[in-house]
Structure formats: C-alpha cells, structure tokens
Amino acid sequence: MARRITVRNQDELKRVLESETKAVVNAINNAEKHGLGIITNEFVKDANSYAPLDQGILRASAIINTIYNKGLAIWKTPYAERLWYGDTFNFSKDSNPNAQSRWGDVAWAKNIKKYKKMYLQIFRREWGRW
Numbered sequence: 001m002a003r004r005i006t007v008r009n010q011d012e013l014k015r016v017l018e019s020e021t022k023a024v025v026n027a028i029n030n031a032e033k034h035g036l037g038i039i040t041n042e043f044v045k046d047a048n049s050y051a052p053l054d055q056g057i058l059r060a061s062a063i064i065n066t067i068y069n070k071g072l073a074i075w076k077t078p079y080a081e082r083l084w085y086g087d088t089f090n091f092s093k094d095s096n097p098n099a100q101s102r103w104g105d106v107a108w109a110k111n112i113k114k115y116k117k118m119y120l121q122i123f124r125r126e127w128g129r130w
Contacts (some may be wrong), residue, residue, distance in 0.1 A: 011012035027127040036070040039115050043104075044061035044073050046111050050103035051075070052083050073104060 005015040005020075044066050046060040058077050065074040073086070083089070084101060091099040100106060108115075 027123060030126040031119065031123035033069075034117050034126065036071045038072045038122065039118050040068045040073060042118065043107060043111070043115065047073060047104040047107035048095075050098045050100055050106045051096070052091050052099040052103075054092075058083065075104075084097060 005016055007016055021115050048062060051058055051062075053059065056077055058080060061077045061080065061127075062073060062075045065076040066072060069073065086101040089101060091101075093099060
C-alpha cells in the first residue's frame with residue numbers, strides 16, 4: 001500500500017528519503033534473517049523427497065547437519081557425496097519412487113517458485129511491521 005508523504009523543502013525531502021531507504025533496507029534484512037531458516041527447512045523437506053532412501057540415515061543427516069539460519073543444506077554421511085554424484089546409479093525405487101542423484105538440484109528446480117513466493121510473503125510481513 002502506498003503512503004502519501006508531503007515535504008516542504010529539499011532538506012525535508014532528503015530526510016524522508018533517507019528514512020524510507022532505511023526502512024526498505026531493514027525490511028529486506030529482516031526478511032532475509034527470518035526467511036532463510038524457514039525456506040531452508042522447506043528446501044530440505046523437498047530435497048529429501050528425492051533423496052535415495054534405504055534406512056533414512058541420509059535424510060536424517062540433512063535434518064541434523066543443515067545450518068538453517070545460513071541457508072546451508074548439508075547431507076553428511078560417509079556415502080552422501082557418492083550418491084549425490086551417482087548419475088549412473090540405478091537407484092531402487094522401492095522405498096522412494098522419486099530417488100535420484102543430485103536430489104537438492106531437482107528439488108530446487110521444481111520448487112523455486114514456491115521459495116520465491118515464501119520469501120515475498122515474509123518480506124511483506126516484515127514490510128508491514130514498518
């Protein structure tokens with residue numbers, strides 16, 4: 001929603017512009033700070049739905065090792081890297097019919113619009129606090 005601002009002179013205009021600019025920057029920073037963990041959590045859930053599944057240790061490793069507030073999704077098992085780059089592997093579809101290598105890349109490509117929408121919702125919430 002647009003706000004109407006009336007200024008009487010150049011100095012007042014400068015002060016208003018500085019204030020408005022700070023408000024926008026704060027809203028962006030707060031959206032990033034609050035949104036990164038939320039979006040990273042959603043990404044890990046989405047990516048895990050494409051991760052190979054045997055006993056669930058690979059998926060659990062992402063839940064445990066991901067650094068949510070920095071946006072770093074981490075699958076950390078002795079075999080995670082081999083499975084990630086296993087483009088030539090024939091993954092069993094018994095436990096997970098979506099299992100494939102580079103599961104994070106697949107989830108990102110399929111859900112990027114959702115993550116952008118989530119960020120915009122968080123930004124609008126932060127903007128509304130201003």
